[in-house]
Amino acid sequence: MRKSKKERQRQLTETIAENPFVTDEQLATEFQVSVQTIRLDRMELSIPELRERIKDVASKTYENEVKSLPIDEVIGDIIDIELDNRALSIFDVKEEHVFQRNGIARGHHLFAQANSLAVAVIDDELALTAHSNITFVKPVRAGDRVITKATVIGHDDEKHRTKVEVVSVVNGETVFVGEFSMYRTKGEGEQQ
Structure with missing residues (x-):
């Protein structure tokens, strides 16, 4: 059964917080919606695309280590x-x-x-x-x-x-x- 938009976006936020490396395609499969729906949800929630999330995590985590x-x-x-x-x-x-x-x-x-x-x-x-x-x-x-x-x-x-x-x-x-x-x-x- 499909979730309401509000519930899907809440779970989407939690999922990305737990795994910032998850792709839009993986999210679309998990939530049984189109990739475009995931992208629109991310835009509404101001969640950057995967590449930007990876860069953000890497720069915060490893900048002083390397x-x-x-x-x-x-x-x-x-x-x-x-x-x-x-x-x-x-x-x-x-x-x-x-x-x-x-x-x-x-x-x-x-x-x-x-x-x-x-x-x-x-x-x-x-x-x-x-x-x-x-x-x-x-x-x-x-x-x-x-x-x-x-x-x-x-x-x-x-x-x-x-x-x-x-x-x-x-x-x-x-x-x-x-x-x-x-x-x-x-x-x-x-x-x-």
Whole structure:
């Protein structure tokens, strides 16, 4: 049975407060209404679209945590990070990110998301990519949401290097993998 507009909007507000990363499509399915109805409800309630909610949560949560670069220089939106351990970001591929002739995302966007996340996960004021080994596994297209996870897999304190494995997925399928050797000014044991 359908809910009244007032009840739906009350529950919509609660649902988004509990999970700011829920999409309009997921909300439409949950409330058994059209995506357009959800968008109109959000507008009436002054609830921003998903991308703006992600940016807001990320800037409030991780702005002071990331040391190696300003958070607004990370390509994609960080949604979780534990320095020197792991990080997660989301990048929504738009028309301006793809080749016009075939609609496939330009590789430098996927690399930039992965590389900037590998930099961001380093617990140091300075982190630079010394070396990377990357593989583009599957094409990514406009409209795809790329979820990228960076995981610290090793340290070499003598050389001031940290190895970071990065995997990007779209709809649960791997599209990009990389291993980054990151230079840092301090060894892992020297962090404060």
